Amino acid sequence: xxxxxxxxxxxxxxxxxxxxxxxxPQYFYQHIYLQILYCFIGIFFRFEDFHILLxxxxxxxxxxxxxxxxxxxxxxxxxxxxxxxxxxxxxxxQFMPLTTLLLYNLVAEMMGSWWIAAFLELTHIVxxxxxxxxxxxxxxxxxxxxxxxxxxxxxxxxxW
Numbered sequence: 001x002x003x004x005x006x007x008x009x010x011x012x013x014x015x016x017x018x019x020x021x022x023x024x025p026q027y028f029y030q031h032i033y034l035q036i037l038y039c040f041i042g043i044f045f046r047f048e049d050f051h052i053l054l055x056x057x058x059x060x061x062x063x064x065x066x067x068x069x070x071x072x073x074x075x076x077x078x079x080x081x082x083x084x085x086x087x088x089x090x091x092x093x094q095f096m097p098l099t100t101l102l103l104y105n106l107v108a109e110m111m112g113s114w115w116i117a118a119f120l121e122l123t124h125i126v127x128x129x130x131x132x133x134x135x136x137x138x139x140x141x142x143x144x145x146x147x148x149x150x151x152x153x154x155x156x157x158x159x160w
Contacts, residue, residue, distance in 0.1 A: 038117035039110035
């Protein structure tokens with residue numbers, strides 16, 4: 001996926017996911033250390049989302065601005081976070097010790113994060129699809145549906 005931004009050449013990325021990234025010896029072991037780091041990607045995304053929403057106001061590695069939230073959107077966000085904390089921490093704490101609760105939440109977070117990372121990798125790091133390049137006016141000369149079909153991996157190659 002050409003949209004995946006990797007670190008600048010002088011600051012190497014922790015992973016090598018593009019053929020045009022410079023090869024470093026640390027990438028030889030990324031199949032080991034990334035499995036461990038990917039277990040924490042959900043936690044990273046949660047903190048990053050709050051940072052983007054409250055401080056930077058731009059999407060990561062882009063100049064795309066986030067629109068200010070309306071009062072109702074802030075209320076929905078606050079209520080959903082309160083529900084999350086209540087269901088994941090406050091209610092279970094009534095029935096189990098804090099250490100067990102934290103351990104279970106850590107395991108659940110790690111497993112969910114690992115699955116998120118696995119599916120993100122499957123859908124974003126494929127070379128068998130087309131990645132049309134925009135012209136000089138930054139326009140891709142395909143209609144939206146045509147672009148979606150061209151840039152989508154077919155995982156069910158034997159169906160239909």
